[in-house]
Amino acid sequence: MYRYDEFDERFVRERVAQFADQVARRLDGSLSEDEFKPLRLKNGVYLQLHAYMLRIAVPYGTLNARQLRQLALIGERYDRGYGHFTTRTNLQFNWPKLRDIPAILGLLADVEMHCIQTSGNCIRNVTADHFAGVARDEIEDPRPTAELIRQWSSGHPEFSYLPRKFKIAVTGAQEDRAVTRAHDIGLRLRRHPDTQETCYEVSVGGGLGRTPMIGKVVRDYLPKKDLLAYLEAILRVYNLEGRRDNKYKARVKILVHEIGAEEFARRVEAEFARLDGPSINADPEEVARIAAYFAPPAYETLPAVSNTLEAARAANPAFARWVEVNTTAHKVPGYTAVTISLKPAGQAPGDATSAQMRTVADLAERYSLDELRVTHAQNLVLPHVRLRDLPAIWRTLGEAGLAEANIGLVTDIISCPGLDYCALATARSIPIAQAIQQRFADAQRQREIGPLGIKISGCINACGHHHVGHIGILGLEKRGIESYQITLGGDAGENAAIGEILGPGLAAEEVPAAIERIVAVYLAERLEAESFIDAVRRLGLAPFKAAFQEVPRAAA
Amino acid sequence: MPLLDRNGAREDGWTRSEGAAVGNIPAVIVPWDSLADALAQQGDGRNIGVLIPNSLAISALAPFLPRLALVAIGFPAYSDGRGFSLARQLRRAGFAGELRASGPLIPDQFAYALACGFDTIELPQANAERQPLEQWLRARDSYSLTYQRGYGTPDRNILDRRRAARAAAAPGPR
Structure with a gap:
């Protein structure tokens, strides 16, 4: 997992202080409500039906046990003892008080978390395949790219007042588990057939909302080193030319639709050609620095089949059903990825109580090399589980009401x-x-x-x-x-x-x-x-x- | 209208003209529609600037740039961020004169405007009264370092600082 260095830490702390200052300027009347609204939205604070809602970024859905415990604590102390995982792999609290939000932001910063750009007309929290680094069909891990984009998009001076929100998703696998084609930009890591170099396939203009569109490919093979300059070119074309006359026609998908994907790509390429890539892109050492945090963890050498697991499956049909439905093949023999369903019958999909979060945090620490993922389907994943530990995990999940065997099935809504x-x-x-x-x-x-x-x-x-x-x-x-x-x-x-x-x-x-x-x-x-x-x-x-x-x- | 630069309040040495008439005014800002006429009657030692709408394509303005001492980009609303991209394109086109953001910007955009290449911000009177100078200066300094390369000085860029730290840690040539 990525860890903040002194610069990341300082940036997030400065964001907390900035938000406190913005709230103070709203309260003394310096900022009008109209001016304050985008500022609070860019920090994840919505005014909902009954109360304020706070949306916390879980960048590319990755969490560790300490972070999930902190979310449990915030839920208990400042909300009603639960949180809601969203389709953008974020966590929302539905009942915080505005006066408590600076304190919550401080608690989040303590565990390298924030609410930066989880709403507003800016580049939103980037998402990725929830089986990144684990899936057998993966060509390359999408998380280093996602982290690079997280940093590049945070507080962007040019792209913080876009026509509308802007969402980027990254996948490095054959199966698209990140719904990349329904994003403003979808990035798919793939190998160039001639050079075997990993490149990005770039699609633009996907999106759901009232005018659903599937993204169009504007570049088949973008060299990895050119990523940030190419993103800058896309965003600049959108910022200058995206519609601002009608909020419902302001997403980039409408621009792409109105001028055509070819013309859009032509304008992007023209802008890109004028950019000085080396002065914009991250240098290879920086890319390598980020990638090193996502190096495979220290796996044990295990047999591909676990006798403990097979015996438990044979003895217990309910357990066997859960294993069949809720686990996914892992790159490493003897390991599996467990998806924990947050869709037990009769509950709000994606909700987890603070007690459940703590249970899952404990399991991650004990059985999944301290790693967790949030999926866009509003479930949680323990990505690195030894096959032989599945019976113990299932029992613990069952006691917490989290052993529903329905991943991908009709009730996994x-x-x-x-x-x-x-x-x-x-x-x-x-x-x-x-x-x-x-x-x-x-x-x-x-x-x-x-x-x-x-x-x-x-x-x-x-x-x-x-x-x-x-x-x-x-x-x-x-x-x-x-x-x-x-x-x-x-x-x-x-x-x-x-x-x-x-x-x-x-x-x-x-x-x-x-x-x-x-x-x-x-x-x-x-x-x-x-x-x-x-x-x-x-x-x-x-x-x-x-x-x-x-x-x-x-x-x- | 009140004017700010990166150091604070600033006297405005420019006069606004409603049309192409530039007379003997030493430094005058004309509307985009009147720019060609104004340049045609430009006297020696007189500076001409232009106020452009943020929907103007850089290609339309480019031929005039060598003769302009100031370009003011209109911000019809603080939420309309086109001016930030236009400023970047103007600087890339080599424009070295004063670049001005004109409209109801908010203090939280001050650092962004400077990073995108603006020199000055020209505010409506009412906005400047509601949001005093000290708020602008505080907002300007909200972040000591930023992530985007090419938007300001390398010593305030996180990626460049990391690179410098790596270079310092690496064994250098003797």
Whole structure:
């Protein structure tokens, strides 16, 4: 994991002091509310429906035990004893008081954390593959790139007043677990076929929200050394030419769409050609300095199969099911990556209590080389677990209510906070997720259905990523009543796709039955070992639309 | 209107003209629309500057730069950051005269404006009264060091400082 040096430490401390000064200037009237708003947003402070909300950056989803314990402490001392992990791998507290925020920022700085640029019209917290450094399909670890971008984007003098927010994601694997194509910039590490050098494939203009777009590739092979200059060129073109007349048309995806990806790429390349790369880019020693923090940890030499694990699996079907569903193959023999589900039936997706955070922190310290990850699917990962430790981990997780075996299954729902918390929401999200989880609570049935991603957003801003859900659910408000639009066929992975609307909106209580009907079509029509999304691609929307029309309606 | 530079308040030696008329004024800022006319009647020893909208492309201004002593970029709102990029492009194009940010900026943008190449900030009277000079100077110094290379002096850049530390630690030639 990256560790702050004296400069990083000083920067974060100065940000805390700066925020305290900004609050003081707001309170004495020097700053108007209008002027203060972007300043507080750039430090993660939102004014929500019931209270202030504080969004804490978890850069590229990486945490250690000490950091998670500090989040648990903050949750206990300044919130209601829990926090909410988001689809951008951040942590939100929903009930802090404005007067406590400087103290919270100080506690975060103590453990090398901050809230810098978790909101506002600036470059946001960068995200990456949650199995970085671990996954077998990885070409190169994306975290050094993500950390370099974290530093480069922090307090950028030129790009802090952009037309709109700007999100960057990085992956170094074949499977795109970072949803890079739904980001303003997606970076994919890949080898050049001729030189075998690792380069970046750069896509621009992806995004969800009310106008969902899949990012377009503007550079197939960008040499790694040119990264920061190339990012500067993209951001400058966007800052100068992105629309500022309409907030809903201000993301870079609209500019790319309006002038075309080729013209956008041409303007970026023209700007890039005028830049003096060596005066902008990080020198190779700096890149190496950062990369050294992400060198593989000291793994033990272990057999590929653990007898302890195999015996426990044979003896306990519930444990065996959890191992099958919640673990991912690791690069190193004898190790595995465990995904801890924050989606137990009936709870708000992504919520964790302070006690649960401490349990997970203890497990990370004891069994995962003091490392943790947050996933964009709002779960946690123990990335370096010895196979033989799985039974002990599972028992501890079970006692904490964290042993749900549903990763990637129908109840592993991504959901925004919705109308229960959010000032922008037009409908509730969490109760819909809970109702679907209850409907499909039977573990055996979930496994039989197999991988199926349901994603729920409580308004068109699409924080719940519904556009790229295999089944997407969008909560709207029609004449004072919540109405849920169902989409089908979205995909967040390397075959990124936007889902299509199945039919008229549904009442909240009709949603579980509609999901049931869609799943029934899949189960009836699927080929041997064919996943839900593959079946949807093969069959098209027609059979699902037909079934959808038969959903019983409460009121016509 | 009140004027600031990196050291604090500053007297404005420039006069604003509403049109192309430059008369015998020693240093006059004309609107972009009137620039060509103003330059045509420029007298010896007279300085001309221009106020440009932040939507202007650098390519449109470039031919005039050698004859301009000042470029003021309009900031219609503090939240509109186009001027920061335009300033960078102007400096890259070799403009060495005074670069001025004109509009309702806030103190928290002072350091950014200086880093992007601005020399001065020209504020509306009401903003300057609400946000006194000492707030601007304090905000200017919020960060002792920054991460972005090429935006100011290397001794205030974190990457350059790390590089210098590495060089100092490495065994040098004897």
